[in-house]
Amino acid sequence: MAPPEPEVFDVVIFGASGFTGKYVIREALKFLSPDSSSPLRSLAVAGRSRDRVAAALRWAAAPAPPPEGVAILVADASDPASLAALASRARLVLSCAGPFRLHGYAVAAACVAAGADCLDISGEPEFMERVEAELHEPAARNGSLIVSACGFDSVPAELGFLFHSRQWEPPSAPATVEAYVSLQSTKRIVGNIGTYESAVLGVANASQLQALRRSRPRRPRPN
Structure with missing residues (x-):
């Protein structure tokens, strides 16, 4: 007797135990319902550490316990096999693990290979332009939609x-x-460490972005 096919989830949140990932879980839980009228009927949360992801899920669901049926998947951006397994079980991956120049490309590539969609919160030009340059054609062939800069x-x-x-x-x-953009708050407005790390790496590797842009064909100017 063949083993049952693994469940495919409407949404998988990758990087779920990170600063942003926890808030993404919290928002997703507001829409999660097995009812057919809900836009989100199945959800999984994923990251490198099962314990940390489970803790993030408990934090996001508090004060109530986490709803039944939310799966915890283990995947690592440095482990292509784990990403392939994750993408094969997702209709949409919400990629929250940055800096994306270090961790994002492999996630997007796994989604393209599996025909899954992928949204990320990157604001890193080199990552976004490299994904467009290298993954556009296979994504179009496989029906995979990759959208960056959703933060x-x-x-x-x-x-x-x-x-x-x-x-x-x-x-x-x-x-x-x-x-x-104007920000108003009664508290100090600070940035998360991941945001600063992304900015520092972007400045330090600006020459790679310039080289990528020079390597691409020039687009004609619109009339």
Whole structure:
């Protein structure tokens, strides 16, 4: 008798025990329901350490216990086999493990190979452009959708630009847009260590981004 096929989850949150990953779990649990009307009926959380991921799930669900049916998967960005197994069980992977220049590409590549979709919270230009350059064609063949820059610092800028561009009467269009973000808080506003690490690595390896851009064919300017 053949063993049962592993369950495929609507969403798998990878990097679930990290700072951002815990909050992503908390938001996902608000939508999780086995009811057919829910957009999220099955969920798994994943990371290198089962114990740390389990602790993150308990934190996100508090004060209630974690809902039944949320699976814990073990996968490591440095272990391609574990990522392949994870991606094969996901319709969508929410990739929260940065810095993405170190940990993100292998996750995106595993999703492309499995035909799964992948959203990440990266704001790192070299990672995003390398994924586009190297994974676009296989992703298109496999029906895999890869979307970067889904974090707080990216989405308002994207939506703001989209709104602004729609205010112009065709064929007019904006040539440049400057965006500003104002933060107000009764507490000190600080950044997470992962954000600083990503910024430092990006500056330290700026030459690699320049080399990547030089290696790609120039796109024609729009008329």
